[in-house]
Amino acid sequence: MTLNAATPDFAARLATLVPDGVLCAAEPRYLEEPRGRYQGQAGVLALPRNSEEVAALIRAANAERVPVVPYGGGTGLVGGQVMAEGPAPLLLSLEKMTAIRAVYPEENVLIAEAGAILADVQAAAAEAGRLFPLSLAAEGSARIGGNLATNAGGVNVLRYGNTRDLCLGLEAVLPSGEIWHGLSRLRKDNTGYDLRNLLIGSEGTLGVITAASLKLSPIPAGRGTALFVVPSPHAAISLLSLARDAVGEGISAFELMHRQGLEFLAETLPQVRQPFATAPEWCVLIELGLARGLDSEVALADLFEAAVEADLALDGVIAQSEGQRDALWAVREMIPEANRLIGAISSHDISVPISAIPDFIRRGGGAIAQLGDGDMRINCFGHLGDGNLHYNVFPAAGKARKDYEPLYDKVKRTVHDLVHDFGGSVSAEHGIGRLKVSDLERYGDPVKLEMMRTIKQALDPHGIMNPGAVLRQGG
Structure with missing residues (x-):
């Protein structure tokens, strides 16, 4: 299939379809990605303000066979948001679609537009006395549409699941320019194929998510955070099992850290205070979120005592205040930045x-x-x-x-x-993007790949949606 560049003439024709201010030239920041492996291009940048404008733009691109690259917060780590090769695309950013359309605290549901920043979604949930538990390092700039498009993970997957587990319904624009109005608030809807989960994780190759119905949770009445030194990864796994036996689903996060990451922190970010004078070989950061009436600090102290008796812990620190909790989490959250600096x-x-x-x-x-x-x-x-x-x-x-x-x-x-x-996955939470297309071809099940290509062909026969991401263009 042949695609055409988003030329100035094409941009001029788009201008007759959308109001002034929607179209502009792409600044350099839209053409970069965090790891610097790709340098993108764009014939024109579009900043639509509602789903109808998104639909108009995609209809025009589909009619003229112009590639479309959806753009969220630009925080993706596998190059899905930049198109380095091929005809210059229409770069479509949803950064102006940031509304929290509705919150239903009694239903534990929040409806947000795709351009809403993750931290703002969290804040809107908190204002309603609820928790939106998706949490990751880039939450101050990542947008919920991108989180859904990549099925982002983060530190709370253990308890609350990936982004796909936090979504009830979607509004999306298909490659044809049609709008799918699927913003369901239902937990049970067994009426055919699950189109929501088809679009979640598709990285903009099957359509553009414009809004989502998101699941909220009660805010845990008591939170506790501790850092335990463990003798080995095997001991860490046994400690996880011990913790589950003790507090059940009260474990929100269980993060493994190696000495090398702590040494990188000391080398590049010495202002990050570490709790141990000498970096331990292995340690785990544990977060509990318990119901009213349960004391998280007591639960962590009991867990530490049991872990020491079972030779699963050598030392430990239990946060006694919100400041100490933040300091422990800062160690974990700043490791990726230390990695980048190294x-x-x-x-x-x-x-x-x-x-x-x-x-x-x-x-x-x-x-x-x-x-x-x-x-x-x-x-x-x-x-x-x-x-x-x-x-x-x-x-x-x-x-x-x-x-x-x-x-x-x-x-x-x-x-x-x-x-x-080991029967694992080469992409646990970042997606395929353009970086791992060959990996998917090498390690993916051939039948799965053929099914994916068939779905792509059915929904996007002209191949305009984020070409070269997830599936090789023309392949």
């Missing part, structure tokens, strides 16, 4: 079965050591409770990422092959 050779967002994590970590370290001089550093951290690890490989101290460029493909292939051997 500069990874190759970063991997992977998941494996939880019980296999210790063996994966052991075998991964040995495999990476065999690739070079054995001097590459590994920072393995992440959401242990749902099996999602960020397994990142870094240069030796005193060396730079550019010194290892010839090894990039080997490092990535080694890690992903091992993940596949």
